[in-house]
Amino acid sequence: xxxxxxxxxxxxxxxxxxxxxxxxxxxxxxxxxxxxxxxxxxxxxxxxxxxxxxxxxxxxxxxxxxxxxxxxxxxxxxxxxxxxxxxxxxxxxxxxxxxxxxxxxxxxxxxxxxxxxxxxxxxxxxxxxxxxxxxxxxxxxxxxxxxxxxxxxxxxxxxxxxxxxxxxxxxxxxxxxxxxxxxxxxxxxxxxxxxxxxxxxxxxxxxxxxxxxxxxxxxxxxxxxxxxxxxxxxxxxxxxxxxxxxxxxxxxxxxxxxxxxxxxxxxxxxxxxxxxxxxxxxxxxxxxxxxxxxxxxxxxxxxxxxxxxxxxxxxxxxxxxxxxxxxxxxxxxxxxxxxxxxxxxxxxxxxxxxxxxxxxxxxxxxxxxxxxxxxxxx
Amino acid sequence: xxxxxxxxxxxxxxxxxxxxxxxxxxxxxxxxxxxxxxxxxxxxxxxxxxxxxxxxxxxxxxxxxxxxxxxxxxxxxxxxxxxxxxxxxxxxxxxxxxxxxxxxxxxxxxxxxxxxxxxxxxxxxxxxxxxxxxxxxxxxxxxxxxxxxxxxxxxxxxxxxxxxxxxxxxxxxxxxxxxxxxxxxxxxxxxxxxxxxxxxxxxxxxxxxxxxxxxxxxxxxxxxxxxxxxxxxxxxxxxxxxxxxxxxxxxxxxxxxxxxxxxxxxxxxxxxxxxxxxxxxxxxxxxxxxxxxxxxxxxxxxxxxxxxxxxxxxxxxxxxxxxxxxxxxxxxxxxxxx
Numbered sequence: 253x254x255x256x257x258x259x260x261x262x263x264x265x266x267x268x269x270x271x272x273x274x275x276x277x278x279x280x281x282x283x284x285x286x287x288x289x290x291x292x293x294x295x296x297x298x299x300x301x302x303x304x305x306x307x308x309x310x311x312x313x314x315x316x317x318x319x320x321x322x323x324x325x326x327x328x329x330x331x332x333x334x335x336x337x338x339x340x341x342x343x344x345x346x347x348x349x350x351x352x353x354x355x356x357x358x359x360x361x362x363x364x365x366x367x368x369x370x371x372x373x374x375x376x377x378x379x380x381x382x383x384x385x386x387x388x389x390x391x392x393x394x395x396x397x398x399x400x401x402x403x404x405x406x407x408x409x410x411x412x413x414x415x416x417x418x419x420x421x422x423x424x425x426x427x428x429x430x431x432x433x434x435x436x437x438x439x440x441x442x443x444x445x446x447x448x449x450x451x452x453x454x455x456x457x458x459x460x461x462x463x464x465x466x467x468x469x470x471x472x473x474x475x476x477x478x479x480x481x482x483x484x485x486x487x488x489x490x491x492x493x494x495x496x497x498x499x500x501x502x503x504x505x506x507x508x509x510x511x512x513x514x515x516x517x518x519x520x521x522x523x524x525x526x527x528x529x530x531x532x533x534x535x536x537x538x539x540x541x542x543x544x545x546x547x548x549x550x551x552x553x554x555x556x557x558x559x560x561x562x563x564x565x566x567x568x569x570x571x572x573x574x575x576x577x578x579x580x581x582x583x584x585x586x587x588x589x590x591x592x593x594x595x596x597x598x599x600x601x602x603x604x605x606x607x608x609x610x611x612x613x614x615x616x617x618x619x620x621x622x623x624x625x626x627x628x629x630x
Numbered sequence: 631x632x633x634x635x636x637x638x639x640x641x642x643x644x645x646x647x648x649x650x651x652x653x654x655x656x657x658x659x660x661x662x663x664x665x666x667x668x669x670x671x672x673x674x675x676x677x678x679x680x681x682x683x684x685x686x687x688x689x690x691x692x693x694x695x696x697x698x699x700x701x702x703x704x705x706x707x708x709x710x711x712x713x714x715x716x717x718x719x720x721x722x723x724x725x726x727x728x729x730x731x732x733x734x735x736x737x738x739x740x741x742x743x744x745x746x747x748x749x750x751x752x753x754x755x756x757x758x759x760x761x762x763x764x765x766x767x768x769x770x771x772x773x774x775x776x777x778x779x780x781x782x783x784x785x786x787x788x789x790x791x792x793x794x795x796x797x798x799x800x801x802x803x804x805x806x807x808x809x810x811x812x813x814x815x816x817x818x819x820x821x822x823x824x825x826x827x828x829x830x831x832x833x834x835x836x837x838x839x840x841x842x843x844x845x846x847x848x849x850x851x852x853x854x855x856x857x858x859x860x861x862x863x864x865x866x867x868x869x870x871x872x873x874x875x876x877x878x879x880x881x882x883x884x885x886x887x888x889x890x891x892x893x894x895x896x897x898x899x900x901x902x903x904x905x906x907x908x909x910x911x912x913x914x915x916x917x918x919x920x921x922x923x924x925x926x927x928x929x930x931x932x933x934x935x936x937x938x939x940x941x942x943x944x945x946x947x948x949x950x951x952x953x954x955x956x957x958x959x960x961x962x963x964x965x966x967x968x
Binding site: 366537542 | 631632793797823825827828829830831832835837838840841885889
């Protein structure tokens with residue numbers, strides 16, 4: 253039963269493995285006037301806690317679930333409608349939603365689809381979300397060193413509202429092939445170009461974080477991708493200056509246990525609470541896969557020259573010449589904002605308070621705004 | 631990392647398959663691991679009494695060896711083959727049968743590296759079922775990992791979930807020392823998220839299964855899931871427990887346990903093995919010795935009574951430590967006062 257006068261705010265899917273979440277605190281009350289983009293509730297998953305924004309404007313007519321109750325992804329948590337909609341219609345929607353929650357008959361169809369593609373004999377895994385038939389130029393997300401396609405959990409979904417989005421696992425990462433060749437940014441960039449070509453995407457916007465920022469920049473300047481890259485959004489990218497936390501980069505590669513890994517991960521965030529058991533556990537599970545040790549060792553060797561970054565992509569960025577927007581966490585302890593100098597005059601640089609190296613996790617709104625600025629969407 | 635839900639049985643089978651594909655020196659030996667010497671070929675291959683090695687006989691011709699019902703013979707043969715360049719995975723079926731081949735394990739495999747001054751390695755893995763709950767009576771239901779933990783030179787692994795089972799078995803096979811790998815027979819159908827790719831979990835690294843502030847609960851093997859049940863119930867009483875799964879009892883990651891006790895000041899150890907000289911007594915003694923100043927209450931141990939595992943179903947159910955037993959112990963240490 254679809255009724256466009258009555259809208260549902262549902263439990264979001266933040267990350268491919270998320271199956272349920274809890275409302276830990278309501279940020280609105282029944283009867284409140286709600287506007288699109290306003291925070292409605294604090295949501296806690298096993299992995300992360302954050303505020304959920306409403307996609308709808310209207311009046312909060314009903315808060316459907318209890319605080320701290322487990323709600324499957326896709327389950328209705330808030331009913332939004334204009335004040336004119338009669339209460340009995342709202343009651344019927346709430347009753348239907350509660351029945352659905354009780355019976356567990358909620359289909360998890362809101363999340364991204366994970367697909368694998370073969371590029372030159374190596375498999376690349378990616379998550380696709382949004383309308384792949386859309387006329388709008390798609391966005392490709394490129395994670396950083398040690399990350400994976402899941403790191404875009406707060407960003408990919410909102411950007412996918414009006415276009416297709418692809419978040420890929422770079423070689424050596426996530427579910428992609430662990431063969432990274434020489435581990436250089438150039439090698440990773442040519443597999444990114446191969447990915448874009450293999451999928452037959454005529455034009456893309458690239459969004460890259462950290463090492464992924466350098467990878468995206470090199471891909472944008474690659475003759476094999478000539479004319480295909482429409483814009484670059486760079487989040488704390490490497491390759492724009494020598495300052496880099498070499499201790500973090502080596503420490504992440506070498507850590508074998510929870511106790512060894514945790515202090516390194518704490519350097520990523522301003523909010524240390526984000527380094528929880530689940531995050532550490534997920535990263536250890538990745539690091540234990542066969543071939544990851546060797547892949548990370550090759551990448552580290554290619555990234556560092558002593559205590560400095562050995563990657564310089566400023567020439568590639570200049571030759572790209574397209575729209576470039578950068579976002580830097582003011583408290584970034586891994587690739588500090590001091591690197592942003594070389595982008596002055598060539599890109600718009602936004603420094604974001606309350607974020608470290610992972611602005612897309614700590615201040616996703618700022619990153620979403622930067623992507624929209626780069627791609628020219630409103 | 632591409633994960634999907636598979637059973638504990640499938641996780642073990644997958645680790646064996648991937649290690650046999652990776653290394654041609656890995657072989658499997660044991661009673662009925664292929665399907666019984668009188669079987670009519672691949673179609674009949676049952677793959678062990680509970681189907682754990684099913685399918686391997688056909689996939690790896692000549693590398694899955696059915697043996698006579700003579701543990702002293704084939705365990706000895708596996709130990710010998712390990713010293714000569716193979717990586718045998720010998721299945722002892724029930725750990726209760728270790729008595730008839732204890733010399734091969736305790737006095738030979740465990741001692742070679744030491745007696746030959748490091749010139750000999752013995753990369754043998756002995757897989758065996760343990761534990762109560764399947765109405766298999768006193769001679770097929772024991773949790774004998776403390777016996778092997780007592781012997782220097784052996785590594786002792788007790789996986790608590792499908793993820794642990796796959797990664798720890800791969801590590802066991804690649805390890806150059808003899809490993810006794812304990813599979814709980816009541817867990818074979820338990821499912822969990824397991825990566826498709828091959829991976830190893832290092833020995834001596836405990837897993838913090840759940841974070842909590844009030845009481846540290848160390849649980850071994852199948853007891854980890856029982857402790858998780860208890861955690862849910864205790865949450866209702868406002869008590870938050872931190873659950874630690876040592877994953878390997880030899881070597882033992884005491885640091886993770888001590889770090890947790892430093893935070894909570896209270897410890898409960900849950901062990902399905904008989905209560906005298908088991909892992910619970912060992913961990914308790916070490917924590918008291920190393921962290922007496924952190925403790926706010928006596929350490930409690932949750933173990934079965936010191937009797938053979940009963941055959942009567944009603945008694946066997948009472949014998950196995952339950953979530954309620956853990957809840958009671960946690961409440962006791964929470965409420966304790968001098």
